[in-house]
Amino acid sequence: MRRRRTMKHTGRAGVSWDGPLGHRATIGRAAVSWTAPRVSSALFALLLALTVLAPTPSLADDTVDVIVQQIPGTSTNVAALIEDLGGSVTGELRIIDGYAAELPASAIDRLSADPAIASVTPDGTVELTGWHFAADDQESLASVADKVTNADQFWNNGYTGAGVDIALIDSGVSPVDGLTLPNKVVNGPDLSFESQDPDLRYLDSFGHGTHLAGIMAGQSDSTPAKISTKEAKRHFLGIAPDARIVNVKVATRNGATDVSQVIAAIDWVVQHRDDNGMNIRVINLSFGTDSTQSYYLDPLAFAVEQAWNRGIVVVVAAGNDGNSSALRNPASDPFVIAVGAAAVNGSERTNDDSIPKFSSCGTNQRHVDVVAPGRSIVSLLAPGSAASVDHPEAIIDGKYLVGSGTSQAAAVVSGAAALIIDQRPGITPDQVKALLMTTASKIRGESSNCQGAGLISLGDAVHASTPSKDQSVQYKPSQGTGSLEASRGSFNLSH
Known part of the structure; x- marks a missing residue:
């Protein structure tokens, strides 16, 4: 049922338009130096029609963008491990215990085999x-x-x-x-x-x-x-x-x-x-x-x-x-x-x-x-x-x-x-x-x-009235231990 009433309002909120709160977040593009040919990370769609683009094939020595997820609770220095394999960390994704990195394609299997690594995911491309x-x-x-x-x-x-x-x-x-x-x-x-x-x-x-x-x-x-x-x-x-x-x-x-x-x-x-x-x-x-x-x-x-x-x-x-x-x-x-x-x-x-x-x-x-x-x-x-x-x-x-x-x-x-x-x-x-x-x-x-x-x-x-708290206790919380490849669904390198 819809109602209508007439009363009054409060004041306005405030910060300014000009100037960022933080110029770079966890990942900053300014810090990334892309190599060619580059395999793009998995591109999300803003809920519109999608056209899949054919990715550039990777050769063994190419550098590819990957997401590396660490198994929670392990003590391995994953950033150092990536660098030891000839890669570089381009950003930390703390919220999923992960890193964005550039890695030689030939090193992906070796990194994936480390017992501290949950997943290493190369990404594919989609476009709106x-x-x-x-x-x-x-x-x-x-x-x-x-x-x-x-x-x-x-x-x-x-x-x-x-x-x-x-x-x-x-x-x-x-x-x-x-x-x-x-x-x-x-x-x-x-x-x-x-x-x-x-x-x-x-x-x-x-x-x-x-x-x-x-x-x-x-x-x-x-x-x-x-x-x-x-x-x-x-x-x-x-x-x-x-x-x-x-x-x-x-x-x-x-x-x-x-x-x-x-x-x-x-x-x-x-x-x-x-x-x-x-x-x-x-x-x-x-x-x-x-x-x-x-x-x-x-x-x-x-x-x-x-x-x-x-x-x-x-x-x-x-x-x-x-x-x-x-x-x-x-x-x-x-x-x-x-x-x-x-x-x-x-x-x-x-x-x-x-x-x-x-x-x-x-x-x-x-x-x-x-x-x-x-x-x-x-x-x-x-x-x-x-x-x-x-x-x-x-x-x-x-x-x-x-x-x-x-x-x-x-x-x-x-x-x-x-x-x-x-x-x-x-x-x-x-x-x-x-x-x-x-x-x-x-x-x-x-x-x-x-x-x-x-x-x-x-x-x-x-x-x-305000409902009671903790409505979501009935749901099983996500563990986040799956792969970004699966998270991407059909939008992957082989599409």
Whole structure:
């Protein structure tokens, strides 16, 4: 049931846009010297269509990029072992007891045979071809916040996400109106291949990150200090307009990144969540792979669980592979909030809502937890980005872009989590997830797998009691001892 109330709001959050919090994270591209031919690390997809690229074959003496995982509890100096075999460590991945390294191809078997090594994984390549665009069917954030999710009921009661930081691990964020207020965006590390280019560092050459940042926490420069329902109709406002975006860039213009950089990004967020006045309480992840191993073994699942266990809500897009598809990794991990997309038609009625055909649903064993608006969402455009160049038909007024996907739905839920945390600062990730699920509204005629608990209803959540703690004790925690090769699924060297 959706309600509407009118009250007041709190002040704005703050750090500045310009200048990174930390110029390099656990892995810094500046420290890496690539050799040719280079076998790229496994590239994740931002939950869109994928085109597999043929990798360059490795000769015995070639240097390849690998992820080396150490068996927990062993005392071997793995970095020294890598160097003894003619390789070099390019970064430490503490969150999975691992290292990113460059290693002679001829040394991989010898390193793998060491009793302290859990796995040595060479990586393969995938590339995005695009996401869903259409300008003829539009869902404004005003209607998403006001009529559909009732985020405005948090605003009217004084909760706008102030003081809550959302780590956006994505393709970067561009400084466009809606994201340029002095206290709106702070740059974490740029872990992408574009970090060496001063004209691209931290910025969004793909268009995905800027679009999601606007959904989560956008706020136009002209917005008055007091945020309420009526302001959503006059100004651009995201779901949590006073939350702050921590921009952790991992993807480039083709929307691709690699597994080591994603894990390094999560590691950086966990290690620096409270630095310099930061309060990172939410991570938004809008990518995934079709991992061939259980989340219980998966290193990426292990990484997101470490963030969850340290008090950070992890929101993951379910995938855009169709209703009959399983959830992608790491949405398949039952600890996180797996988000599917809903088509809501801009109204308060739920009887005309539906699940789009592109939204992955999952299985009886693991399906989406909730759904949120994810079809034809109007948000901010990154000028000159691949999305804007390739899809001019989806541009509105030269500064907005219409995009669809479970990425957009996940961004709505990340903003919702920030509102809940603003209202209840001591709430745990388990409690945030339970609150969203117990107050969601079922969509008539859609399967439980496709909608989970239903469409999030913040109008109900704002008045609901906080659920009990430790909801996730029923799940078996990930050990992370599987391989990144299996974590990558079909996206590997032999594809």
